[in-house]
Amino acid sequence: MTEDRYSRHRLLREFGSNGQQRIAQTRVFMIGAGGVGCPAALALVESGIAGLVLADADAVDVTNLPRQILHTPDRVGMNKAESAAAALRAVNPAVPVTPVASFMDEARIKELARDCSIIIDASDNFRTRHASNRAAKALGAVLISASAVRFSVQVAVFDFRSGNAPCYQCLFPEDDAEDVKASSVGVLAPVTSIAGMIAAEEALKFAAGLTPASAGSLLILDTLSWDFTRMKIAHDPDCPVCAGYEKP
């Protein structure tokens, strides 16, 4: 019975039936169906969100398979968003998944995410991260920006429903910094899933109506030392994206 599918969420004192009902009304926009995006999308679709729009321009490559858990050898060469959507529909056919097989810029994200209250950036480059930051800020959405390289996880959480929240630009000013990609420095497969699952958990908390402790914070996990740090993100008063956005 589909009624029972989410009973373990309903049992959570912090969520309850009301929380699960709110999850069922929440649409999520996600950029990236790779090592971080696959597990995050899986957890959200398993949890019965109202819908997922999933964007990725790349095709599945054989080197993706150890960590990009929604893709299969027979779908090598297929667009990643399409491949992930096929897997997600099998997992929970009740949740509509809309794959978008193209690159994302600020305008595209604003258009595609307009009905979504949560944006998860699971991309692999700073240009996309700054575009999703500007789009999420303009839409007043929650932005969860998650990444994994080597043995290291970083998840930054921005609650743009509040007009004075700090943003990704406050944390990492846009410059010519080179992307640190798993394709050049490596990553241990499970580390990407840890990043994705942290992003999904925080998204579900927001969806259920909570304001998680991660809001306005950067979470950093080193899985070699198992040091976990939560750092409050300082608001840059001169930030070109969020400074003076909502002056009283």
Ligand SMILES: [Zn+2]
């Ligand atoms: Zn800012």
